[in-house]
Structure formats: C-alpha cells, structure tokens
Amino acid sequence: MQEYCFGIDVGGTTVKMGLFRTDGELLEKWEIPSHTENEGAAILPDIAKAALGKLEERGIDKKDVAGIGIGVPGPIDANGVVPHTANLGWGYKEVTKELTELTGLPSKGGNDANVAALGEMWKGAAAGHKSGVMVTLGTGVGGGVIINGKIITGAHGAGGEIGHIHVDDEVPGACGCGNHGCLEHVASANGIVRLAKWMLEQNAVKTVLDPETMSAREIWDAVKDGDTFACEVAERFGKYLGLALSAVAGTADPEVFVIGGGMSRAGQIVIDYIQKYYVKYVFRGCRDAEFILASLGNDAGMYGAAKLVIEE
Structure with missing residues (x-):
C-alpha cells in the first residue's frame, strides 16, 4: 500500500x-x-x-x-x-x-x-460533508465547488470562479478580469475598501475611517465598534455576497459554505452579514446550507492538492 x-x-x-x-x-x-x-x-x-x-x-x-x-x-x-x-x-x-x-x-x-x-472538505472546517463551496475573501474573491467529493472544474477549468459573478452596476472601474460589476471588484479585501471609498464619495458622513488609508481590517474593526458608516459598508458587502452565493446554491445546492481568506479573520461577523442576505435571496430548498469559517488557513491548498492523488 x-x-x-x-x-x-x-x-x-x-x-x-x-x-x-x-x-x-x-x-x-x-x-x-x-x-x-x-x-x-x-x-x-x-x-x-x-x-x-x-x-x-x-x-x-x-x-x-x-x-x-x-x-x-x-x-x-x-x-x-x-x-x-x-x-x-x-x-x-x-x-x-x-x-x-x-x-x-x-x-x-x-x-x-x-x-x-x-x-477544507477533506480535513478542514467542512470535514464530514460531501458537497460544499469555499469562498476565499482575499486580494480577490476565489471559489471552489465540491460536489460528492469531486471538484467541479467545468469545460475550461474555470468552474467555481465565484468572484466573477456580476453583482453591481454602480461602483465604477473594471475588475481585474476586464469585466464590470464583478463580485471581486466590490467584496474582496481590496474591493470592500473600493466600495467604502465610493460610498463616501456619494455621501460624506462622519466615520472613524480615513478614506486615504483605510484597510479591510480597519473597516471590520469599525463595524465591530458600531461605526454607522462601516456598518452600512458591511451591509452592502453582505448583500453582494449573499446574492452571489444564492445563485451558486441554486446551481450546486451545497451542504455548506466555507468562508476563508484574509478577510475571514474578522470572524463570525463576516458570515452574519453574508448569511442575512443569502437567506433573503436564496431558493427555499437551499436555505438551510451551513456557513462556517475555514480552519486550515494557508495549508488548505496543500491538503487539497494531496487529496487529488489519493484514490478513495
């Protein structure tokens, strides 16, 4: 053996x-x-x-x-x-x-x-589940769809590109992929900062956040501290992700969504904002999908790559 x-x-x-x-x-x-x-x-x-x-x-x-x-x-x-x-x-x-x-x-x-x-499905937060979707909220928005233990890669290897689901028609600028309105453009670590700056331009309000220097981490810290504007940004962030993941659920019907990447370090509050809108938009039959934080951190890719060569 x-x-x-x-x-x-x-x-x-x-x-x-x-x-x-x-x-x-x-x-x-x-x-x-x-x-x-x-x-x-x-x-x-x-x-x-x-x-x-x-x-x-x-x-x-x-x-x-x-x-x-x-x-x-x-x-x-x-x-x-x-x-x-x-x-x-x-x-x-x-x-x-x-x-x-x-x-x-x-x-x-x-x-x-x-x-x-x-x-994450094999040895991480979603161990024990067979079908799930991982969303990586980092510099971009990555995704992976696992159904019955198998990666859904699609015809061109682009299956699971959740970050390029269209969710917005207002925030200016192009996504790195060249399209406009992608989830990644407004809900990644860079995207939430871009979103916050744009929202401030639309309506200058009092906030602890400095538009010149704010980071995703500072935005979530301000949300936890009850900053009204930061909470409005988090609501819009949650709406974008909840809408996108409801579309994914209507296609893949996962048991679980695993939220990872640098922004997930803000903790359960990130899931709370996403799940609120997910439940609002998703098809009723998919409403009970579980949302959990990833647990393997930067090692998840190594574990998953190893799993590729291990036969069931």
Whole structure:
C-alpha cells in the first residue's frame, strides 16, 4: 500500500510543499521560492528537486508514494494543462506531464482555489460533508465547488470562479478580469475598501475611517465598534455576497459554505452579514446550507492538492 504523497500549492512568490501520509496526516511542510523569471521555467524543476530530496532525506522509496498533487493559480484542465498563468510567467504548459517526467511519480493538478476547497472538505472546517463551496475573501474573491467529493472544474477549468459573478452596476472601474460589476471588484479585501471609498464619495458622513488609508481590517474593526458608516459598508458587502452565493446554491445546492481568506479573520461577523442576505435571496430548498469559517488557513491548498492523488 502506498503510504505517502505530496501536496504542492504554487503561488507567485513561494511554493508551499507538504509531505503527507495518505490518511491525511501532514508529516512536514516547507516552502521554496517561486522563480518566475524566464517564463517560470525553473518552478517545476525546483519542485521536483525538493520533493525527491525530501524522499531521500527520509529514506522513502518512490514505490511507497501515491503521487504529487499540485494546485496552481488560474485555470488548469483535467489533463493538467495550463493555457496561461500570468503571475507565474507560464504560457501553455503541460504541468502534470512535466512534473511526472521530472519525478517519476504520478501527478494530478487543480486550480488553487478549487484544491483549497477540497482541502477544507477533506480535513478542514467542512470535514464530514460531501458537497460544499469555499469562498476565499482575499486580494480577490476565489471559489471552489465540491460536489460528492469531486471538484467541479467545468469545460475550461474555470468552474467555481465565484468572484466573477456580476453583482453591481454602480461602483465604477473594471475588475481585474476586464469585466464590470464583478463580485471581486466590490467584496474582496481590496474591493470592500473600493466600495467604502465610493460610498463616501456619494455621501460624506462622519466615520472613524480615513478614506486615504483605510484597510479591510480597519473597516471590520469599525463595524465591530458600531461605526454607522462601516456598518452600512458591511451591509452592502453582505448583500453582494449573499446574492452571489444564492445563485451558486441554486446551481450546486451545497451542504455548506466555507468562508476563508484574509478577510475571514474578522470572524463570525463576516458570515452574519453574508448569511442575512443569502437567506433573503436564496431558493427555499437551499436555505438551510451551513456557513462556517475555514480552519486550515494557508495549508488548505496543500491538503487539497494531496487529496487529488489519493484514490478513495
């Protein structure tokens, strides 16, 4: 029986690497830099070198390793092919094929948000559930949809791109994807600041928040302190997310929504604002979906990537 596997979470600055037992126990985790120069040519060779080095260090035979799972930022199809990933410098790249050739180990790949969702469903806050949606509220709004234990990737690897559901026709500016009115534009950590600044421009009111320097964390701190304006921002934030997630629920009917990312550190209050509007807008049959805070933090991607190569 193969006892070990690797979970790899590739980011634009660092690669998070984890050596796991196939029962989900994390034995060791470490990071290596993401060398994105020269179109990211060194990223996969660096990963392979680090993984093989870890096996040698621990005296683990390759035949005892189920494989390497890898999460990457951006779309990746069922064959492990990335069409383009800007922040890694990659153009078209056959990621899993190359990783297998470099290591001699089976490999499977997934989008980073999707594998983080899988990690939370497997060993995180949603453990015990089979169908769920993870929403990552960070610099952007990421998403992952898991149905019956399987990632929904879609025809182009773009399944679960919750951040690009259209929710707004008022706040000016384009989303990073080029469209206007995306959830990410108004409900990410950057988006809620953008939203607050725009709301202040529409109606200058008294608030503890400084429009020149405020951050998402400061907005939520002000909400907790009862700042009237900050609470109005939180209401609008909650409406956007509640509306978007009600649409997701009408399609996927999850048991649970897992809220993660940097903004989730504000705690239960974030869920309270989202759930209030979710219940208002969602189809009655999906109203009882549970909302919980993610628990694996930055390790979720490693766990989910490892799960990719572990057969049920």
